[in-house]
Amino acid sequence: MRVFRPGLLAVSTLIPLALLAVVVFLTSYSWPAIQFNGLHFLTTETWNLGNLYANPVRRDGFEVPIGATYGIWVFIVGTLASSAIALLLAVPVGIGVALFLNDFAPHQLRGTFAQVVELLAMVPSVVYGLWGLEILAPLVLTHIAPFLERVLGFIPFFSGAATSGYGLLSASLVLAIMVLPVITNTLLEAIKRVPSELRESSFGLGATRAEVLLKIVMPSVRVPLIGAVILALGRALGETMAVLMVSGGALNYLPDTIYSPITSMAAFIASQLDSALQDPSGMAVRSLAEIALVLLIIAVIVNVIARLLTHRAGLHRV
């Protein structure tokens, strides 16, 4: 079987090829949109498909519906804001859970508790969406938003009453729960690799457990922790269904408080297929492809940084 090793090599090239194909085909398909929209695409607040019932007009050399404007600044802001708030919530809790699993949980129960966190990673995102839609969003409207308004209302971002439970806050809360296992699992594995001599000598010097964890263990897992956080960021940026179901679907509208409805890039792509297909010029579908391309580039950059950091730390977790 002389073909054995070359055959394996050929199969292994499918992975880089798939990634390359995604980049190439999305770029070439959205190329007319890239040319038509220019760099304004990223900074324009308005997404307007134009008059789909009139004949398309020729503008800048492209057939587009009358009044069509494609801008994704609102979706970029929605994506970044929801992911950032989700990480602000998930990182401290994720660190706490990892330390709990490694240091504080009763020995016999550590395996079981670790499985509980793994279970969190297995719940499908559409089920998180269902939970957010049916249980979390009403709770945000009746309890969490009024509470935040009362406590933090002096900050403009937190003031103003929530009109519905669907928006930035709900999306961030759901995302925080979804990305938490990524942080906890990667961090837990890094913590387990900290040489026990370090801990033992610190305890020997009379340090308390909190001091050992905060001043010895955590600083020595700094690099994998940053990698884990960026990995979680990548997950949050690309999350589609859960955000789609709880974000309120804002269009042409920037969030002014944490209770405002938003849309993320991924959720917008998923929600827009039907309307975009109505466009006889096809520019709407190509502009959606351009959003997918922007999202892909962001995701690849984020993942490359995250993997460089975690690989450097010798973590090869899938």
Place this chain on the structure above:
Amino acid sequence: MSSLVSSPTAPVSIASERVRRLQRRRSLFSGFFAVLCVLAFAIVVVPLADILWMTLVKGGSAVSPVLFTQVTNGISGGLLNAIEGTLVLSGGAILLGAPLGVLAGIYLSEYGNGRWGNTVRFLADVLAGVPSIVLGYFVYVTLVIGMGWQFSALAGAITLAIMVMPYIARFTELAMRQNPTSLRESAYALGCKEHQVVLRVLLPAARSGVITGVLFALAFSVGETAPLIYTAGWSNYLWNGHLTQEPIGYLTYVIWNFINEPFASAHALAYAAAFLVVAMVLVINLVARAFLTSKRTV
């Protein structure tokens, strides 16, 4: 303790009083920190328990025999078409993605220590991090529109296969790397050819890990929604066996689409679908973990 050093002339009782106070503060903080960590875990457990309660108890009460015998009729009826579609799409994804993923994983573990292996390993991790909706749109552009396949079972299965392949490859690699070098050496010493060593000795020895990876991938694809919106479409009818040109239903579509309908029958179907999806994912996971633990005891 620093007070001892800084004021050696101070009376012993005052110094030791200071030390004692400092120590009490430190141990108090340590206890407080432990409470914080326990609280963090509680913050995780409460939503998870609520999600499982919602899908398994509330969703379970919406499950009836009709779901398994009738197809969806508008916003009522059963879920037979969606159950069948989920099995076809996920099964197809594993059928396409598992052999390729396992072979790529074998390459990474046995021959992947050079520059190319490192590149593939790195890009597999990057590909696994690409948002699934982007993969869905890619297949929409190339196969659904480009090749004229329309929304179809094959387009959906290929999307899921691209998603799970890097995952299976990395899981296979990790499992194969558990094999001791002595196993390779003894196989070669017995006169095995290269492919015999890998396929007849090393792969069987790592099979529980490989199967676990494939089962995890199956669980992922059962729960996936976003990439299928643009590739599989939706159908109220049973699959007619056509790989292309014919849309196909799936369970997760019912969850996100029917919950937005204002009718009680649609909500019941959405909850029932959520129950079925979560139940399938959990069962697949239990089986996968059973494989992992059986390996450890042997």
